[in-house]
Amino acid sequence: MPERFAVAEEELTALAGNESRLYEPFLGVLPVDGLSISTFGDFLQAETISASNAQAFRLDELQFDLGEGPCWDALESGVPVLEPNIRERPNRVWPAFSEAIIADDLGALFAFPLSLGPLRIGAIDLYTSRPSQLSDLNIRRTSDLATIVSRLVLSRAIRLSQSDSEGEADTRKQFSHREVHQATGMVLSQLGISALDARLVIQGHAFAVGRSMQEISEEIIDRRLSFAVKENRIEGSHD
Amino acid sequence: MIDETREDRLIDTFATLADTLVAGYDVVDLLQTLVESCASLFDIAAAGILLADEDGELEVVASTSEASRLVEVMQLSAQAGPCVECFSTGSVVSLPDVEDSPPAWQRFRDSAREQGFAAVHAIPLRLRETTIGTLNLLSNIPGALRTQDVRAAQALADVATIGILQERTVRESNSVREQLTLALNSRVVIEQAKGVLAHTRGVSMEEAFALIRNHARSNRVMLSEVAQGLVDQTLVI
Numbered sequence: 209m210p211e212r213f214a215v216a217e218e219e220l221t222a223l224a225g226n227e228s229r230l231y232e233p234f235l236g237v238l239p240v241d242g243l244s245i246s247t248f249g250d251f252l253q254a255e256t257i258s259a260s261n262a263q264a265f266r267l268d269e270l271q272f273d274l275g276e277g278p279c280w281d282a283l284e285s286g287v288p289v290l291e292p293n294i295r296e297r298p299n300r301v302w303p304a305f306s307e308a309i310i311a312d313d314l315g316a317l318f319a320f321p322l323s324l325g326p327l328r329i330g331a332i333d334l335y336t337s338r339p340s341q342l343s344d345l346n347i348r349r350t351s352d353l354a355t356i357v358s359r360l361v362l363s364r365a366i367r368l369s370q371s372d373s374e375g376e377a378d379t380r381k382q383f384s385h386r387e388v389h390q391a392t393g394m395v396l397s398q399l400g401i402s403a404l405d406a407r408l409v410i411q412g413h414a415f416a417v418g419r420s421m422q423e424i425s426e427e428i429i430d431r432r433l434s435f436a437v438k439e440n441r442i443e444g445s446h447d
Numbered sequence: 448m449i450d451e452t453r454e455d456r457l458i459d460t461f462a463t464l465a466d467t468l469v470a471g472y473d474v475v476d477l478l479q480t481l482v483e484s485c486a487s488l489f490d491i492a493a494a495g496i497l498l499a500d501e502d503g504e505l506e507v508v509a510s511t512s513e514a515s516r517l518v519e520v521m522q523l524s525a526q527a528g529p530c531v532e533c534f535s536t537g538s539v540v541s542l543p544d545v546e547d548s549p550p551a552w553q554r555f556r557d558s559a560r561e562q563g564f565a566a567v568h569a570i571p572l573r574l575r576e577t578t579i580g581t582l583n584l585l586s587n588i589p590g591a592l593r594t595q596d597v598r599a600a601q602a603l604a605d606v607a608t609i610g611i612l613q614e615r616t617v618r619e620s621n622s623v624r625e626q627l628t629l630a631l632n633s634r635v636v637i638e639q640a641k642g643v644l645a646h647t648r649g650v651s652m653e654e655a656f657a658l659i660r661n662h663a664r665s666n667r668v669m670l671s672e673v674a675q676g677l678v679d680q681t682l683v684i
Binding site for chain 1: 678680
């Protein structure tokens with residue numbers, strides 16, 4: 209079982225640059241009929257990045273249009289929202305969304321948040337046509353896969369926001385700007401994440417507020433900006 | 448008498464560097480020892496080493512002070528100033544008085560003046576026909592370096608070059624370019640490790656570097672190992 213997830217992790221990582229196919233590895237390891245991956249929230253525009261079929265796409269669209277639903281709650285709370293029987297025995301009711309899915313061929317709906325450190329990026333929605341449970345192991349593994357997806361989706365957003373020349377300049381300058389490396393060290397320590405993720409958090413935050421990585425790094429070093437873990441939120445998204 | 452003492456110190460320095468090269472070492476640590484030796488051997492206020500990255504841009508890889516101001520002066524000199532001049536010509540460039548800087552070096556001059564540096568000497572790190580970086584000596588008082596100082600500094604710069612290029616040849620056969628990238632990469636990890644300590648210990652970047660260096664020395668491990676451990680969060684100091 210765990211090996212299959214390890215394969216899925218590798219497959220996901222290999223899909224960098226082909227984000228519309230990110231749904232594929234999930235179908236091989238989880239007992240679901242479809243899923244979608246979308247960005248929305250604090251700073252990314254609401255957009256379905258990858259959907260395995262029309263039903264999955266529709267579930268995303270509905271939640272975007274109505275501004276409510278499991279994916280919103282998952283991102284808000286930082287923990288998965290599990291609805292093993294969403295139409296007949298829902299754990300919670302959304303005034304408009306619950307109404308909108310009455311006629312859908314829908315049993316269970318599971319929404320996993322996409323986030324990296326303090327950055328709220330989007331969600332993964334998985335569904336089955338008939339009511340079903342997701343085992344604890346599957347929940348943990350899906351959360352791990354969601355971390356990889358978060359990285360890829362955030363990188364994609366940053367990539368698309370930059371012109372090609374800017375992107376090159378950014379890699380070329382990787383040895384410059386000691387401050388960015390120093391700030392990366394502070395953030396990785398604040399959040400207990402890898403250096404690569406910490407750099408991505410700084411990059412994502414810079415992108416979110418429309419400033420340069422250098423400026424954000426200086427704020428972090430001067431201790432005017434901190435990503436230190438706030439209780440509940442980041443704690444809750446793991447395990 | 449003073450010259451004798453200095454000669455002794457020079458011999459000591461070379462002996463230490465030779466020992467290091469023979470025993471196996473960490474390149475950033477070696478370069479750090481080297482810039483500190485320069486600062487004590489010559490009548491200067493600060494020293495630093497710049498290495499060229501893949502695109503030929505010079506980056507500070509070791510300096511006597513981690514203060515961002517010193518790094519900035521050298522970085523500016525690497526854009527338009529004595530350091531880049533030395534790098535592109537492969538010859539020693541002496542600027543006995545920064546006030547004599549040509550107009551193109553204005554940003555460097557302003558920064559040097561602000562930091563109280565009056566003279567800068569840049570010595571090339573040469574490998575046959577290529578120059579891989581520069582050793583920079585910064586002084587608080589104007590004036591030229593004595594001929595024997597220039598020779599000694601060039602010899603130290605040559606040791607630095609050997610150190611950088613030999614570091615991994617025992618184990619792997621890498622191109623000069625790759626060796627340089629490795630040296631610059633270990634600097635990146637050291638900067639990240641400084642950030643880790645700045646957060647966990649609430650210290651300045653300069654204090655963080657001192658903590659890393661002291662830990663490496665007292666435990667007889669390489670600087671870059673300590674830095675990597677901190678970044679991987681497998682080491683707490």
